[in-house]
Amino acid sequence: MNSKKGETNIFNTRYEAFYLQYAGELIFFARKFVDHQTAEDIVQDLFLKIWDRKSTVIAESEIKNYLRSMVQNACIDYIKHQSVESSFLQEGIRQLQLDELKYYESSNDHFREAENIEALYASIEKMPPKRKEVFKKFFLEEQKHADIAIELNISVRTVETHIYQALKFLREKVIMLLTLILLCL
Secondary structure, three states: OHHHHHHHHHHHHHHHHHHHHHHHHHHHHHOOOOOHHHHHHHHHHHHHHHHHOOOOOOOOOOHHHHHHHHHHHHHHHHHHHHHHHHHHHHHHHHHHHHHHHHHHHHOOOHHHHHHHHHHHHHHHHOOOHHHHHHHHHHHHOOOOHHHHHHHHOOOHHHHHHHHHHHHHHHHHHHHHHHHHHHHHO
């Protein structure tokens, strides 16, 4: 029992020294490809994987290359994911624009149009506060994701998630509005 506790203490001490030795350099490397917060997240995830696999042994002469390779692969995965997410977000924006154009095409009644636009704005107001704030900053104030993230002290990834969720929510509302309009015609 004491032997196992001693081994754990030795591992903890070595792990801490290992982290202090390599984390800064790995974050610096990752920042060449991703923003600072993401770089820190990637390196933190890497060290958590190492922590979880306490029994994994890597030759000390290869450790630097191994760690850098893992960070590099994580950056590649992140960038690929961002590309897919961005494409999905752009598709959501295009679909919302198409839905809006169809709405205007099918509606000649300005009064009903105003009511429906008010309903859309009311839908925006029903969003959770942070999502609504991010949505307004992006679409109404035309701020960039990074600027919103800095201003609200959240990650760019969180900003993108809020925008995606807001568009998804509004798309559902627009579809309901269009259905109501078509039923009234």
